[in-house]
Amino acid sequence: MAARSFSISRLPGFNAIAVLVFVVLYLPIIVLVIYSFNAGRSISDWEGLSLHWYAVAWDNDDVKDATIRSLYLAVTAAVISTAVATMAALGTTRRRAFRGQTFIYVMINQPLMVPEIVTAVALLIFFAAIRQATGYQGMGYLVAAHAAFCIPFAYLPIRARLEGMDLTLETAASDLYASDWQVFRHVTFPILLPGILAGLMLAFVTSLDDVVITVFIKSAGQDTLPTYMLGQIRRQVTGEINAISSALLALTVALLTLFFLLTRKRD
């Protein structure tokens, strides 16, 4: 053992466990994607390669409506929650440690800790009261709910970026005649931008695949893509679901790749 130092990769069973974990993680997804190209009606018998189910999904007006609604909701919620999270991150890191700082962190990250079903029920009751009082039936409830539970997902990468940033940079900028606003505009914001992009993307993806809260608080005719799919599966499972899922997967991978390329260039 003198020549070789400890390495976790030489522990017994390391390779077997690693392979098993990857199989469990990726095999179901691979099967899902493969069957989205199935020509037949079944989702378990392979009947030849075709784009049939993609065409069916594309021509389905319900799918189109749900997709547009999902994208609208995810973009709006991501923008609102990232703006709020940026301010929260600046407020909690750009000052000396203060009393109750940990409490504030917990408060901001509440949606990560409270079970989603509890939040969903609470919002259902709360929004029902508002509905009754105002008669408002629009998308506002979904936007507010999504923006709220997306905040911690946007907050965490932004805060991480701010904490990794040398505070002396801001001091240096003010030493070089920059006003407070100019310090933010020319130094803090550009350096923070990769964190803000990461926050936006995480918030977008989180909103895009939410089911629990959405199901509880949506009004009739406010199906998002995930709730629409859930509804379909209850009736009959067809390759259409595989096709929509595969398209969502492709969108997420594309976003991740784009983000990776953007931030790599910046640093």
Add this chain to the structure above:
Amino acid sequence: MTTARPAAAGTAIEAARVVKEFGQGATTFRALDDVSIAVREGEFFTLLGPSGCGKTTLLRLFAGFEMPSSGAILLKGEDITELPPNKRPVNTVFQSYALFPHLSVAQNIAFGLVMQGRPAGEVAAQVEKMLALVKLESLAGRRPAQLSGGQQQRVALARALAPAPRVLLLDEPLSALDLKLRKEMQIELKRLQTETGITFIFVTHDQEEALTMSDRIGVMSAGKLQQVGTPRDIYTRPVNRFVASFIGETNFLPATAVPGGVRLATGDVVALPGAPASGAVTLTVRPEQVRLVAAGEAGSIAATVRALVYFGTDTHCHLALADGSELVARLQSPATGDAGLAQGQAVGVTFVPGAAQIVGD
């Protein structure tokens, strides 16, 4: 404590009776304790002291990053105590350089000028001039992360010098560089200061750096200014025991004042004009001012060689006097052979005339 009062004409920046305290109540820490200092126009002034002595705090007060608890900061006689850093014609070179990672070398250098709202043509011309001054013309388009430590250091200097500040503050800017580069940058800094004529205030804990570069040095300890003077003053006439031991190496010998000199614990009397008439005193003498002569020679102090340490150009000879007190003599190493001394050998010790002096505590 001596506070040099400058000629009325040339004070660049001044701290007047400045006190800076951090914390509240029982945990209050006094970082600066009634410090008054006046730095002259065009001077290379060094604040020297061990870490925690308050030198960086004083620098931050000059820059405007901190406000004094009491006292005032004056720029050319004008009170700027309340002025925020972005309104002071004073720039800083930070210990960590603090270069903007998202901007190129040229954009970093241009930053201060752009923030001042100077016209684009003037900014471009000044950036060119600064790049030439620090010899980085070929790297104008690079990002800081693509530069070596020494190059980053030059960019930080150029960025702080570009707006032509009244005073340039340098916070231990050389501490991150290796020894060889540090020596080069010492010469470079001195050249930049001479060429630009800007007042430099340089903070360091490295006494050699302070001695070789400065016009004047302010020695600080425990939040107080101990002594201000030229490097030669500070080295040859330290006002107290702290200054004597912090700048260079020195020997301390307990003694008693007698008329015309001091009597060591061994009974030997060292002639010292101007010494107090009586009382216990501390005598200090630099190792290079100690001479070894044959044992028993008239006027010499009897000593025994304890150890010899070879340093290349010098050999340090550790001596014990008759009463057991220790003394180090620094001897130039001979070109060939050894110093002709051996451990346990009896020798005589004399001090170069005028070199030994009394210091306070």
